[in-house]
Amino acid sequence: MKLLIEAIGFGIATGAVIALGAVGFSVQFGISNVLNITYGSMMTLAAFVGYAFLQLNVNVWIVMAITSAVIGVASVVFNRILLEPLKRRGTSFVGIIIATVSAAIVLQYAIVVFVGATAHSFGEQSGRTLTVLDLVFTTSQVIIICTTVALMVGFHLLLTRTKIGRAMRATSTNRTVARACGIRTERIIDFTWLLSGAMCGAAGVALAITTVSFDFTLGSTFLIYMIAAAVLGGIGQPYGAMVGGLVVGIASQVAGAYWSPAYQDVIAFVILIIMLLVRPRGLFSAGAVTRRLANT
Amino acid sequence: MPTSSAERTGGGGSALATRGLVAGYGDVVVVHGVDLDVAEGRLVTVVGPNGAGKSTLLKAILGLSRVMDGHVVLDGDDVTGQPLELLARRGIGYVPQVDDVFETLRVSENLEMGGYLLDKSERAARVDEVLEIFPALKPKMRRYLGTMSGGERKMTAVARALMLAPRVLVLDEPTAGLSPALTRVVLEEQARALASHGKAVLLVEQKAHAALEISDWAYVLVRGAVAKSAPAREVLADPDMAEIFLGAAVRDGGVK
Ligand SMILES: Nc1ncnc2c1ncn2[C@@H]1O[C@H](COP(=O)(O)OP(=O)(O)OP(=O)(O)O)[C@@H](O)[C@H]1O
Ligand SMILES: [Mg+2]
Numbered sequence: 322m323k324l325l326i327e328a329i330g331f332g333i334a335t336g337a338v339i340a341l342g343a344v345g346f347s348v349q350f351g352i353s354n355v356l357n358i359t360y361g362s363m364m365t366l367a368a369f370v371g372y373a374f375l376q377l378n379v380n381v382w383i384v385m386a387i388t389s390a391v392i393g394v395a396s397v398v399f400n401r402i403l404l405e406p407l408k409r410r411g412t413s414f415v416g417i418i419i420a421t422v423s424a425a426i427v428l429q430y431a432i433v434v435f436v437g438a439t440a441h442s443f444g445e446q447s448g449r450t451l452t453v454l455d456l457v458f459t460t461s462q463v464i465i466i467c468t469t470v471a472l473m474v475g476f477h478l479l480l481t482r483t484k485i486g487r488a489m490r491a492t493s494t495n496r497t498v499a500r501a502c503g504i505r506t507e508r509i510i511d512f513t514w515l516l517s518g519a520m521c522g523a524a525g526v527a528l529a530i531t532t533v534s535f536d537f538t539l540g541s542t543f544l545i546y547m548i549a550a551a552v553l554g555g556i557g558q559p560y561g562a563m564v565g566g567l568v569v570g571i572a573s574q575v576a577g578a579y580w581s582p583a584y585q586d587v588i589a590f591v592i593l594i595i596m597l598l599v600r601p602r603g604l605f606s607a608g609a610v611t612r613r614l615a616n617t
Numbered sequence: 618m619p620t621s622s623a624e625r626t627g628g629g630g631s632a633l634a635t636r637g638l639v640a641g642y643g644d645v646v647v648v649h650g651v652d653l654d655v656a657e658g659r660l661v662t663v664v665g666p667n668g669a670g671k672s673t674l675l676k677a678i679l680g681l682s683r684v685m686d687g688h689v690v691l692d693g694d695d696v697t698g699q700p701l702e703l704l705a706r707r708g709i710g711y712v713p714q715v716d717d718v719f720e721t722l723r724v725s726e727n728l729e730m731g732g733y734l735l736d737k738s739e740r741a742a743r744v745d746e747v748l749e750i751f752p753a754l755k756p757k758m759r760r761y762l763g764t765m766s767g768g769e770r771k772m773t774a775v776a777r778a779l780m781l782a783p784r785v786l787v788l789d790e791p792t793a794g795l796s797p798a799l800t801r802v803v804l805e806e807q808a809r810a811l812a813s814h815g816k817a818v819l820l821v822e823q824k825a826h827a828a829l830e831i832s833d834w835a836y837v838l839v840r841g842a843v844a845k846s847a848p849a850r851e852v853l854a855d856p857d858m859a860e861i862f863l864g865a866a867v868r869d870g871g872v873k
Contacts, residue, residue: 484733487722491730494719497681498774501713503705503734503781 336570396518
């Protein structure tokens with residue numbers, strides 16, 4: 322029982338990081354219709370950018386905020402110089418995925434060139450511990466969980482309550498008609514990449530904070546968890562990604578505790594495959610969630 | 618623009634015109650040098666067999682297909698290849714032939730998006746006005762477009778385009794899938810009425826007879842070129858027309 326409670330505690334903390342990353346991934350996919358595999362390497366980049374700032378003795382949470390901004394801008398640039406030109410040339414959905422896979426590998430090894438393949442660490446950032454209903458959390462875990470929840474709610478309100486959010490959904494559904502309405506869809510797409518990239522940056526730093534040490538494979542190994550969470554929650558649904566992140570996080574930690582840590586990744590894959598078979602549109606199927614999204 | 622345009626359309630100069638427009642996709646040329654004029658207050662219809670290049674012509678005007686040569690002129694300004702969102706801001710409304718609505722949004726949200734450039738109170742007032750035109754949409758405001766019939770979608774698409782009260786309206790088969798009664802509503806009470814209220818309306822229609830009856834001017838497009846440009850009445854009365862139409866359609870394998 323103690324083992325289970327511990328695993329659930331870890332699972333919630335891991336789940337929050339997964340959710341943080343999954344929301345960005347999910348919204349990016351949902352709005353810009355690009356399944357961006359480079360997202361994982363961008364998280365790795367975030368961890369190392371954060372690491373660099375940390376060496377300047379900047380507070381770790383400020384590091385997270387700065388890194389978010391950096392990765393947000395980097396994502397906009399990435400989309401503009403690689404993905405948009407491909408789309409303009411009429412590259413297929415799959416073609417674009419392959420381009421992002423290639424870019425992911427290039428970026429990952431570019432990182433190796435700069436920082437090497439050795440393990441890095443953010444050092445001891447966890448702070449005091451806190452007990453909630455038998456679950457033990459470190460201060461940094463609590464901050465990450467709160468940040469995740471706040472960003473999730475923010476994203477949801479943005480998409481449903483604001484003019485720009487509705488324009489984002491309209492652009493994702495039908496870019497031509499959105500343009501016929503006078504919407505500057507290029508800006509909407511930039512804005513989408515800025516926000517989702519910022520989430521990616523925050524998730525990368527959060528992941529680095531919560532792992533003992535990391536190297537250039539940090540984001541790429543984590544990507545499968547985020548994809549599983551995003552698919553589980555339904556693509557483009559911020560709340561779905563949060564629930565998906567929690568489920569994937571807890572399931573993988575419980576599996577790790579009861580069988581072997583080696584099964585952690587397997588669980589993510591198993592969830593992903595089952596979801597694709599059973600409910601390809603996520604727990605909250607498209608119609609249902611779009612409806613909830615629109616229920617302002 | 619040249620005086621000939623005013624004469625041809627019988628209006629006071631063209632709101633929208635093309636000159637020697639050559640357009641297509643990639644390296645494929647579909648539209649071969651089209652001259653077209655739509656004056657304020659006029660309803661101009663382009664008819665022609667399937668695959669003639671009607672939609673491509675409209676897309677070229679709206680910056681959506683590739684313009685290889687020639688010009689698009691809006692209110693006397695060259696707007697060739699300008700992005701659609703800027704054209705929309707300059708007063709062109711466009712309803713595409715397919716993919717003409719926001720599928721995952723409600724009817725109400727489609728209309729709201731149509732009025733994206735308006736401020737909140739203007740938008741609400743305009744929604745009411747547009748719903749007066751399509752009262753059938755009123756009870757369906759909360760429905761998602763993905764769950765609606767073809768005719769309901771078309772109504773929503775046209776209603777959405779009307780939200781900005783465009784001065785120039787470009788409609789690609791707005792009556793496709795509509796019942797005869799609604800076709801009449803869209804053609805007579807909408808397209809015709811809008812033109813009578815001073816808008817320039819450019820219409821592409823398969824329902825050639827119904828469209829020509831209410832149009833001022835007609836262009837017959839065959840294999841990307843204008844085969845005939847004349848007052849709609851004349852085209853309607855021309856005994857060759859049916860033959861050109863069907864003949865070309867059969868040759869292009871385009872008869873449905
Ligand atoms: N996106 C595209 N890429 C390449 N070729 C295209 C594309 N869209 C249309 N075409 C080609 O251009 C030609 C003209 O098509 P267009 O849609 O303009 O015809 P249309 O006159 O509107 O026909 P319809 O009455 O069936 O709507 C066709 O031969 C078609 O195959
Ligand atoms: Mg067409």
